[in-house]
Each structure stands twice: as C-alpha cells, then as structure tokens.
Amino acid sequence: MLDIALQDLSEDVVVTTAFFHIHLPSGGHQLSREVARLVLIFRLEGAEWMIVHSGISIPYQSAQDGEVYPLKSLQEQNSALQALVAERTQVLHDSQALYRLLTEDAQDVLWRTDAHLVITYISPADERLRGFRADEVVGRHVFDMFNGEGVAEVKAMIARRAQDEASGTPVGFLNFEVQHRCKDGRLIWGEVMSKPDRNAQGDIIGYHGITRETTERKRLEEQVRQLAFHDPLTHLANRRLMLEHLDQAMSASKRSHRHGALLFLDLDNFKPLNDAHGHGVGDLLLIEVGERLKTCVREADTVARFGGDEFVVLLCELATQHDEATAQAAAVAEKVRTRLAEPYVLQAAPSAPAIGHQCTASIGVAVFHGRDESQNAVIDRADAAMYQAKEDGRNRIRFAPGSAEAG
The missing domain is CATH 2.20.25 (N-terminal domain of TfIIb)
Structure with missing residues (x-):
C-alpha cells in the first residue's frame, strides 16, 4: 500500500x-x-x-506480448475491430454477389474439371444453352459434352499442349471450336477457352475455362463463305474457290506423285435457249447442268461454274503414270459428255409449261503433274483444248497438248 x-x-x-x-x-x-x-x-x-x-x-489494463493496454484503449480497439469485421463482411457479401453475377447470370458457361477432365463445376448458363442441369453434368467426363469430332479436337488440343510444355513453350489459354451435344439431340457450336490449374509444384491438377456459343456466328460465316466461294445460281464452287482447290491439288500431286486433270466445259446450245425463252429458263438449264456434273465425279473432286455457260471439273489423285492418268481423265470426260447430252425438261413453276431442250458440251482436258506449271497455265491449256473441240464440231473431247509427264 x-x-x-x-x-x-x-x-x-x-x-x-x-x-x-x-x-x-x-x-x-x-x-x-x-x-x-x-x-x-x-x-x-x-x-x-x-x-x-x-x-x-x-x-483496468491488459497485457499482451509484454505490452500494457488501458481498458479504454482496448474498448476502442474492439470497436474498430467490430467496424473492420462489418466492413470485411460487406466486402465478402459484395464479392459473393459479384460471383453470382459473373457465374449464375453470365451468358457464357464457366466450368472446371479435375486433372482427369471430370467436370467438378459448371455454371447455370449450360442448362440454358444445352438443356442439361448441373447435377446431370458434374461428375461426368468432358468428352460427354461433345460429338465425335469434338472429342477428337479436344484430344488433339491436349496432345499439342503436352508437346508445347515438353519443349518448354509457355502455354496459357487455348482456344478451340467444337460442336456440343444438347439434351434434345441438337448440336450447337461452342468456342472453348481453357487453361490448366497447377499446384505449387507446377503439376496440372485440373482445368478451368469458358464456353461461348458460336452457332449463329458459324452460320453467318458459312453464309459469307458461300457468297465468297460459291456461285449464287448453281451453288457450285466459283472461280475463286476452284483456283484455291487447284492450288491444293497441285501441291498434293507434288507430294504423292499422282496426276490431276482439269476439264473445261462450254455448253454448245445455250444461247438459242436464252434468246427464245429468256434468262429464267436459261438459268434452269445451268442449274440442271451443275447437278448432272456432280453425279459424274467423286466427292473429292470439284465442280465449278466459271461464269456464263462455262464449267470446270477438277479431278484429283489420278494415277502416277501419265498414260493411265490420261485414260482416267478421258473416262470421266466421256461420262460428262454423255450425261450432259441427255434431253432436258425445264419448268419454271408447276403451272408453267415444260420446255424440252437438247444441249451438249465441248470439253477440253489438261492433265497436270505436281507444280511443273502454274495454275493459269493449266487453265489456259484446258480452255484452248475446249475451243479446239468446238472447232472440230462441238460435243467433243479434246486433250490439251503439253500435258505434264510424270517425273
């Protein structure tokens, strides 16, 4: 005391x-x-x-870590701590609201998988997009989301990623576009942006990403491509697409040592039909010619309309020997000539009168091998041979001189 x-x-x-x-x-x-x-x-x-x-x-005082604090100070600190807790609670609430906004209300699908590509989370947007509830998707393999081509694309992406990582190339987000299966059986296009999740040691422990529907964009792209690379009347390839395919065929010929051939066709009796019945009926003939040409070739070959009443047929992967390849091209050309010479019945509408017409074609053929000449040179040779067929009486096949010999 x-x-x-x-x-x-x-x-x-x-x-x-x-x-x-x-x-x-x-x-x-x-x-x-x-x-x-x-x-x-x-x-x-x-x-x-x-x-x-x-x-x-x-x-009243308290000691902590050797320091002495008056009770009033502790009360003030407690009030400050309570205010901080309230602030942090509000921040957490705001973060949760933002999370719900970004995940539950987002139009794009957010997802996460484990290292084995088993889905561990998927946002509600997937149900709006594909019709599957989250509990129908979580726990399933991502391959269940795609069609066969999509699965192959994902496998190829994983293989490319593994190769890049093995070579030391940094890998961030990978983008790829595949078709997704819907609950009602439809297929929709989706662009997938994916990135791996890693642990502290750098090992991949899962993946996360975003899927965005691109069905409408793909449809518009196809429309643009159709307009850019196809003839609007016959829907055949146009000159631009034919030149692209010819370039690819010449490159493939150089690699495989197989020949290719270009058939240049001009209709022999087209102008009188136009003059007598108008362009509408003439268009019907061009459409029918295009359909008949497609029945004469393989799926790998290309049929194109060059303009007016001129058509081109590109034959790929013919024989390695020049004479054999020439015989193959001649067989297709004869098939085309015979098919186009069959009678036509043209009718613009069910109530319109049917118009009968006989039309043949003059055909020039240029056989090519590799890249021994340019695209234009091949086309010019086939075009010259076609004019020779017309001069010789029409409805004939003529081979261009100077067709490339096998090397």
Whole structure:
C-alpha cells in the first residue's frame, strides 16, 4: 500500500481512502504498477464501526506480448475491430454477389474439371444453352459434352499442349471450336477457352475455362463463305474457290506423285435457249447442268461454274503414270459428255409449261503433274483444248497438248 487517509465527516461517520498497486491474480503476470484507489465509508453503530459503503477505482489494463493496454484503449480497439469485421463482411457479401453475377447470370458457361477432365463445376448458363442441369453434368467426363469430332479436337488440343510444355513453350489459354451435344439431340457450336490449374509444384491438377456459343456466328460465316466461294445460281464452287482447290491439288500431286486433270466445259446450245425463252429458263438449264456434273465425279473432286455457260471439273489423285492418268481423265470426260447430252425438261413453276431442250458440251482436258506449271497455265491449256473441240464440231473431247509427264 502506498498511502492511506482518514476523514471524519461526523462523530459517527468516517471516510477512509487508500492507494495501492494492482496486479493480476495469477502469479508472474503483473499488469503494471498503476495506482488504484479504494474508498471505504464507516459508521459507528453501538460500539463498532461498520462499513456502509465501498468503492474502488481500478485502471483496468491488459497485457499482451509484454505490452500494457488501458481498458479504454482496448474498448476502442474492439470497436474498430467490430467496424473492420462489418466492413470485411460487406466486402465478402459484395464479392459473393459479384460471383453470382459473373457465374449464375453470365451468358457464357464457366466450368472446371479435375486433372482427369471430370467436370467438378459448371455454371447455370449450360442448362440454358444445352438443356442439361448441373447435377446431370458434374461428375461426368468432358468428352460427354461433345460429338465425335469434338472429342477428337479436344484430344488433339491436349496432345499439342503436352508437346508445347515438353519443349518448354509457355502455354496459357487455348482456344478451340467444337460442336456440343444438347439434351434434345441438337448440336450447337461452342468456342472453348481453357487453361490448366497447377499446384505449387507446377503439376496440372485440373482445368478451368469458358464456353461461348458460336452457332449463329458459324452460320453467318458459312453464309459469307458461300457468297465468297460459291456461285449464287448453281451453288457450285466459283472461280475463286476452284483456283484455291487447284492450288491444293497441285501441291498434293507434288507430294504423292499422282496426276490431276482439269476439264473445261462450254455448253454448245445455250444461247438459242436464252434468246427464245429468256434468262429464267436459261438459268434452269445451268442449274440442271451443275447437278448432272456432280453425279459424274467423286466427292473429292470439284465442280465449278466459271461464269456464263462455262464449267470446270477438277479431278484429283489420278494415277502416277501419265498414260493411265490420261485414260482416267478421258473416262470421266466421256461420262460428262454423255450425261450432259441427255434431253432436258425445264419448268419454271408447276403451272408453267415444260420446255424440252437438247444441249451438249465441248470439253477440253489438261492433265497436270505436281507444280511443273502454274495454275493459269493449266487453265489456259484446258480452255484452248475446249475451243479446239468446238472447232472440230462441238460435243467433243479434246486433250490439251503439253500435258505434264510424270517425273
């Protein structure tokens, strides 16, 4: 005890004030040497003094890591901590709301898989897109989402990623476009953006990504391609696409040592039909010619309309020997000539009168091998041979001189 004082308020009332140091009740953990004040009020009752009131003023303090903090300071810190907790709680709430906005309300599909490509999460957008509920998708392999071609594309992507990583090439997001299966049996196009998840050691432990539907974009792209590379009347390849295919065929011929051939056709009796019945009926003839030409060739070959009444047929992967390849081209050319010479019945509408027409074609053939000449040179030779067929009486086949010999 530091000090004590007595004060008489009356003959039977006395106030005692004492000052002393205060310590924690547990030994060895002294708070501080702060002074506390004890006030006792005594009253004389008979022959004894009785305590009628007591009070103590303690500088409440706490010790942490050797530091002493007044209670008021702790209360202030507690209030600040409560405010911080409230702030962090609001931030968490906002983050959760943003997460729901980005995942549950997003139009694109967000997904995650484990290292074995088993789906562990998929956002609600997938149900809107493909019709499958999340519980029908989670736990299944990603290959179940795609058609056969899509599965092959994903496998190829994984193989490419593995090769890049083995060579030390950094791999971030990979983009690929595949068809996805819908619950109702439809197939839709989707662009997939995928990135691996890695642990601290750099090992892949899963994948995450976004899928965006591109069906409408693909449809528009196909329309643009159709307009850019196909004849609007017959829907055959146009000159531009034919030149592209010819370039590819010449490159393939150089690799495989097989020949190719170009057939250049011009209709012999087209103008009189146009003059007599108008362009509408003439267009019907051109459409029918295109359909007949497609029945004369393989799927790998190309039929194109060059303009007017001129058509081109590109034959690929003929024999390696020149004479044999020439015979193959001649057989196709004869098939074309015979098929186009069959009678035509043209009718613009069910109520319109049917118009009968006989039309033949003059055909020039140029056999090529590799890249021994340019595309234009091949076309020019076939065109010249076609004019020779016309001069020789029409409805004939003529081979261009100077066809490339096998090397």
